[in-house]
Amino acid sequence: MRVKNMRIFNLFSNMGNRELIGIDLSTDNLKIAHFKIYPNNKRELIEILTRNLGGLSDDDISKTIQTCIKELKVKNPIFSIAIPAHLVISKNIEVPSTNDKEIKEIINLQAGRHTPYSREEIIIDYIPIGIYKQNYTKILLLIVTNSLIKKQFGILEKAGIKIEKILLAQEGMAYLTSKIFKLDSEPAPVGIAHIDELFTDFMIVNKSKAIFIRSIPIGRQHLISDVEKFQTKFAGEIKKSLEAYQVENIQTPPNLLILTGALEELGPLETILNEAAHLPVRVIPYLNHISSTDKAVCAAQTAKNLSFFNVIAPLWAYFESKVNLIPEEIKLKMAFIERSKDLTSSGILLLVILLLVFLTLTSNIYFKSAYLKNLDAKYQALAKEAKNLAEDSQKNSLIRSYLTNRGISLKVLTELHEIAPLYLELNDIRFDKEGKFTIRGTAESMSTVFSFVDTLGKSKYFKEVKTKYTTRRQEGKKDVTDFEINSLLRKVAN
Secondary structure (H helix, E strand, O other), rough: OOOOOHHHHHOHHHHHOOEEEEEOOOOOOEEEEEEEEOOOEEEEEEEEEEEEOOOOOHHHHHHHHHHHHHHHOOOOOOOEEEEOHHHEEEEEEEEOOOOOOHHHHHHEEEEEOOOOOOOHHHEEEEEEEEEEEOOOEEEEEEEEEHHEEEEEEHHHHHHHOEEEEEEEHHHHHHHHHHHHOOOOHHHOOOOEEEEEOOOHHHHEEOOOOEEEEEEEOOHHHHHHHOOHHHHHHHHHHHHOOOOOOOHHHHOOOOOOEEEEOOOOOOOOHHHHHHHHOOOOEEEHHHHHHOOOOOHOOOHHHHHOOOOOOHHHHHHHHHOOOOOOOOOHHHOOOOOHHHHHHHHHHHHHHHHHHHHHHHHHHHHHHHHHHHHHHHHHHHHHHHHHHHHHHHHHHHHHHHHHHHHOOOEEEHHHHHHHHHHHOOEEEEEEEOOOOOOEEEEEEEEOOHHHHHHHHHHHHHOOOOOEEEEEEEEEEEEEEEEEEEEEEEEEOOOOOO
């Protein structure tokens, strides 16, 4: 499977139109389909080109393809190769595992047993069909020779084309047919016979998957050259394919056979197939069910010997396809290139982010500095006035403080004179700027001191009145008490 990488600069890639180019180099007739997927997921066939490559060298084929791509006038398309059934060896096998990683390892080891080629000469992939007996998985093993793929890869590389995927045509046809005709809702699988110029691709489809593939070496060219001989033989090959499918015991038998591809002038083929396969047969022109431009339809009708369904369908199902037959060494090379691009893109993105952060910070600093300069210039004239106002305010505060405290000492002394008991002598009165007030004196008795303390506490000028000490002593023939009282002055409005 293709290695997928996160692409830093492809975050919005799905917002635009995606142009896909499919190429079929499997016969002498080159087929090229130009497909477009719009942002609303609408899919449209834009153009079809075909060229005869009979007798041309690889270099001439590259030049022819290069000319065709120029005619399409596309920008940055996604290129892919469609590989038809007659170039693929397919085997229905059972693998003793249900783990994807284990299944890949098992088929990688055992694929050589199913072909006459060595493991190094082949490319393998598979389509999972379903779980069988709980521990087994039924798969459709797909094998293609390395030399074939590398030859086509080389031709396209010389034409300047970078291939993203090598798709199995039948996988795309199975998916597209299922979506168009809603076959997923069918209770049984459906058979599809796709007629091309020289080959017919027969497949059994179940739930959008091709679960059985067989190539029949009879195409439109044979069916119209000798109608009686080849149509009978063709019906026999279809019957043989159905029998081979039933022998493999893959799924239940199909209940319908769809005939599509290059269908013009095939006569009573539908009736012959119905009688041989004992199945209802529906003839369905594929272009009737694909959104296409008039130019594409006209080109397909002109080349009536060819069917372009095997190159259109893989493009329609490009992003849903699981099979990719690109050689492993090319996958690794592509993965290395993509990772290198991702690292380069990441580095560029990081530098851009750092540059944007730096510019943002620098611009913020610049604009803020400019703003501050403007403010300085605007309010410089007011700074001097503000300073003068501050000085005046300070002076006013000093004056207010002075006026508030003016005469407080006289009021305190007056208060003391009024509330001091008759037999109390005050020897020392002190107070400071913090409002701490101290009285020392002498009283006739200790009760007089305590009474004085209570009276001070009730005064509006004093608070937190406390007696620091009282000392009894003898003065003449009388006992007196020395004391010290501490308090705080209250701030009283004038």
